Amino acid sequence: MVHPTESDTIPTHPVQPAPRLSMRTRSAIWVWSFLAIPVLFYCVIRFYPTFNAFWLSLTDWDLMSDAEFIGFENYRRMFADPGFWQTFRNTFAYLIYGTPISLLIAFVVAYYLDRVRFAHNFLRALYFMPYITTAAAMAWVWRWFYQPPPTGLINSALGELGFGQIEFLGSTTNALPAIMVTAIWAGLGFQIIIFMAGLRAIPDTYYEAARIDGLGEWTILRKITLPLLKPTTVFLVVFISIAFLRIFDQVYNMTTNDPGGPLGSTKPLVLMIYQTAFSSYDMGYAAAQTVVLFTILLVVSLLQLWILRDRA
Amino acid sequence: MQKRILMAGISAAACITAATSASAVEIEYWQYIYDTRVEAMDQLIENFEEANPDITVKQVTFPYADYQTRIVAANMARKGPDVMQLFYGWADKFIEGNLIQPLPEDTFPAAQIEEEFFPIVSAMKRDGEYYGLPTAVRSLALFWNKDLFEEAGIDGPPETLDELVEYGKELAVKNDAGNFETVGLTLDMAGQDHQWWREVLVRQMGGVPYNDDYSQVTYDDDAAGAEALEFYTNLQTEHGIGAAGFMDEGQAAFRAGRAAMTIDGTFRLGSFNSIEDFEWGVAELPANEEGVQSNYASYFANAIGSSAEGEELEASIKFLEYISSDEAMQIWLEVVGELPARRDAAMTDANMNDPIYGPFLAALPYAHTTLFVDEAAQRQTAIDMANRVFLQGQSPADSVAEAAEQEQAIIDDARD
Numbered sequence: 001m002v003h004p005t006e007s008d009t010i011p012t013h014p015v016q017p018a019p020r021l022s023m024r025t026r027s028a029i030w031v032w033s034f035l036a037i038p039v040l041f042y043c044v045i046r047f048y049p050t051f052n053a054f055w056l057s058l059t060d061w062d063l064m065s066d067a068e069f070i071g072f073e074n075y076r077r078m079f080a081d082p083g084f085w086q087t088f089r090n091t092f093a094y095l096i097y098g099t100p101i102s103l104l105i106a107f108v109v110a111y112y113l114d115r116v117r118f119a120h121n122f123l124r125a126l127y128f129m130p131y132i133t134t135a136a137a138m139a140w141v142w143r144w145f146y147q148p149p150p151t152g153l154i155n156s157a158l159g160e161l162g163f164g165q166i167e168f169l170g171s172t173t174n175a176l177p178a179i180m181v182t183a184i185w186a187g188l189g190f191q192i193i194i195f196m197a198g199l200r201a202i203p204d205t206y207y208e209a210a211r212i213d214g215l216g217e218w219t220i221l222r223k224i225t226l227p228l229l230k231p232t233t234v235f236l237v238v239f240i241s242i243a244f245l246r247i248f249d250q251v252y253n254m255t256t257n258d259p260g261g262p263l264g265s266t267k268p269l270v271l272m273i274y275q276t277a278f279s280s281y282d283m284g285y286a287a288a289q290t291v292v293l294f295t296i297l298l299v300v301s302l303l304q305l306w307i308l309r310d311r312a
Numbered sequence: 313m314q315k316r317i318l319m320a321g322i323s324a325a326a327c328i329t330a331a332t333s334a335s336a337v338e339i340e341y342w343q344y345i346y347d348t349r350v351e352a353m354d355q356l357i358e359n360f361e362e363a364n365p366d367i368t369v370k371q372v373t374f375p376y377a378d379y380q381t382r383i384v385a386a387n388m389a390r391k392g393p394d395v396m397q398l399f400y401g402w403a404d405k406f407i408e409g410n411l412i413q414p415l416p417e418d419t420f421p422a423a424q425i426e427e428e429f430f431p432i433v434s435a436m437k438r439d440g441e442y443y444g445l446p447t448a449v450r451s452l453a454l455f456w457n458k459d460l461f462e463e464a465g466i467d468g469p470p471e472t473l474d475e476l477v478e479y480g481k482e483l484a485v486k487n488d489a490g491n492f493e494t495v496g497l498t499l500d501m502a503g504q505d506h507q508w509w510r511e512v513l514v515r516q517m518g519g520v521p522y523n524d525d526y527s528q529v530t531y532d533d534d535a536a537g538a539e540a541l542e543f544y545t546n547l548q549t550e551h552g553i554g555a556a557g558f559m560d561e562g563q564a565a566f567r568a569g570r571a572a573m574t575i576d577g578t579f580r581l582g583s584f585n586s587i588e589d590f591e592w593g594v595a596e597l598p599a600n601e602e603g604v605q606s607n608y609a610s611y612f613a614n615a616i617g618s619s620a621e622g623e624e625l626e627a628s629i630k631f632l633e634y635i636s637s638d639e640a641m642q643i644w645l646e647v648v649g650e651l652p653a654r655r656d657a658a659m660t661d662a663n664m665n666d667p668i669y670g671p672f673l674a675a676l677p678y679a680h681t682t683l684f685v686d687e688a689a690q691r692q693t694a695i696d697m698a699n700r701v702f703l704q705g706q707s708p709a710d711s712v713a714e715a716a717e718q719e720q721a722i723i724d725d726a727r728d
Contacts, residue, residue: 062405062409063381063384063385063388063409064384064387064405064408064409064411065408143560144560147557147559147560148491148555148557148558149487149492150491150493150559150570151559151560159487159489159491162489164490165489165491169557170557170703171703172699172704257502257503257560257561258502258692258695258699259692262699263696263700263703263704264696275688275689278381279686279689280689281380281384281405
């Protein structure tokens with residue numbers, strides 16, 4: 001492969017020239033020297049800590065003293081903790097309600113927005129705006145919307161109209177949906193753009209042929225648009241699911257004075273991990289929770305890819 | 313030739329380094345970012361450096377949310393501060409993690425500390441040794457909106473719990489839809505109410521919240537815990553004096569002039585001082601029928617980092633001595649508005665007669681300091697305890713029992 005001996009054939013040369021490498025070797029060296037930085041970065045910053053978390057989850061490390069191996073004690077403690085199961089249910093509530101609702105709204109908006117010619121770009125920008133806004137800033141605005149009267153916008157409006165007030169963030173049943181609505185709204189812009197790109201990518205000829213054959217709109221949607229949109233849908237389902245499983249910003253910022261909502265009713269796993277690690281400094285226990293989250297993310301992603309796989 | 317010049321250069325450089333390190337020592341002081349605290353410390357450092365020209369103190373600050381993590385991380389890298397500020401509640405963790413070292417007995421004799429400081433400094437004492445001393449302390453008081461009191465025709469702040477309820481009912485205003493316009497007293501467990509319940513109300517109902525070393529929860533040993541919680545939740549459910557979550561935070565409601573009374577700490581003075589729309593006053597927390605008073609006091613102590621040794625340790629001791637002096641405390645009171653930790657510096661006539669500082673200072677001799685192992689987690693048990701009554705209709709007795717069990721588990725976990 002490499003022929004370094006070329007220069008050795010001219011021993012009388014006063015200064016040794018650099019060994020000549022073949023074009024392929026040189027390009028391989030170039031490629032790898034550029035790739036080395038991200039590879040190194042991923043190994044040191046991503047993979048090493050990930051694997052280290054598995055080890056930490058078996059220890060009682062608290063940042064201050066040396067980590068001591070305690071076997072599966074952290075896991076036993078976690079599964080015996082009703083607070084953990086509460087966050088577990090909450091996390092899945094965000095996932096199971098949030099993902100389909102997001103997907104449906106994003107598709108409907110994209111489907112109709114695709115046909116609108118009037119102020120198309122303006123409308124698209126309007127939908128996209130929440131996505132580029134800082135989650136924390138949005139969460140605080142919504143937090144004030146949701147307040148009881150006299151500060152809360154929604155409740156004040158209800159009061160003006162003569163309705164009773166609704167407890168949003170202060171209620172154990174309404175707090176989670178109230179936060180989920182804002183998370184769905186915030187993610188919508190991105191999903192709409194992706195769906196629209198997917199819709200545009202479907203060749204017009206299919207639609208023309210279908211119309212010539214006299215198919216109705218509903219049939220076209222079901223038989224042509226949705227099947228051809230599948231790669232986009234698969235991508236979005238995985239993307240949205242992961243986002244909901246990792247929900248944190250909205251919850252953290254909307255319930256700072258009672259983190260995780262009244263009686264933990266809105267607390268997702270990530271917030272629990274954050275509190276265990278950076279408020280209680282119980283790193284070993286936090287690592288065990290992280291391993292559980294990692295497993296859930298892995299299983300959910302693989303399951304979705306398998307269910308939505310291309311059978312063709 | 314070249315080599316000789318190089319050697320000369322190296323030895324010259326070595327001499328300079330040696331000379332500077334002999335004549336001046338630099339120590340690092342760490343605290344979290346809070347404008348007035350940083351400003352006060354700048355002043356103290358300036359005074360200290362003037363008196364000790366051979367010592368330089370470098371102040372390093374971090375946002376509060378990162379502060380603990382930074383200290384721990386720096387300590388792991390053996391780059392911890394020489395002198396640092398820490399919340400008294402972190403003491404156990406910091407001692408166990410070998411982040412701080414005990415104060416030398418010859419400069420800071422325990423007996424002298426106990427004589428000169430308020431009793432709450434004992435929260436920094438472990439096995440007879442002190443691990444830190446505060447410059448300033450904080451306590452709780454009742455803030456009252458003088459304008460709203462005048463409108464309601466009430467002369468002054470309540471002195472007893474019965475008066476608190478009676479006045480609160482008169483001061484609360486609801487609109488036609490049944491929503492609060494103004495609350496009589498703010499209910500905010502996430503604020504200072506959990507301290508009020510723990511160290512004040514439980515004791516006023518005849519109980520004791522914890523055993524002496526705070527290793528055992530005792531507020532559920534008798535009916536006192538449940539009675540205290542019932543008194544608290546009744547303020548909302550029975551008497552309609554206030555509502556948890558009104559205006560998001562109690563202090564926000566008071567600031568906006570929509571709360572006639574709120575219980576808060578010295579640290580709130582800075583924020584309330586900018587209120588221009590109404591007059592407000594400060595009063596001692598109401599006593600119970602038998603006149604029993606209590607309060608919760610807390611503080612940030614200054615401690616010496618475990619990595620300080622040799623001349624840096626000596627300089628650190630000198631610096632700590634200065635920032636725990638009467639002079640430093642007076643500067644801190646003027647700039648930050650926190651109370652002096654020494655009796656002599658605090659209980660001056662001028663301070664005691666001050667309408668704002670007076671009530672806070674009066675509480676210090678009878679105040680208690682909860683030894684938290686994980687303040688955020690323990691606060692959460694109190695928040696949940698109240699919420700179970702407010703939102704799920706659980707009986708106060710059951711809720712207190714559940715809270716006691718949860719809090720005991722947190723304490724046991726941290727102590728084993």
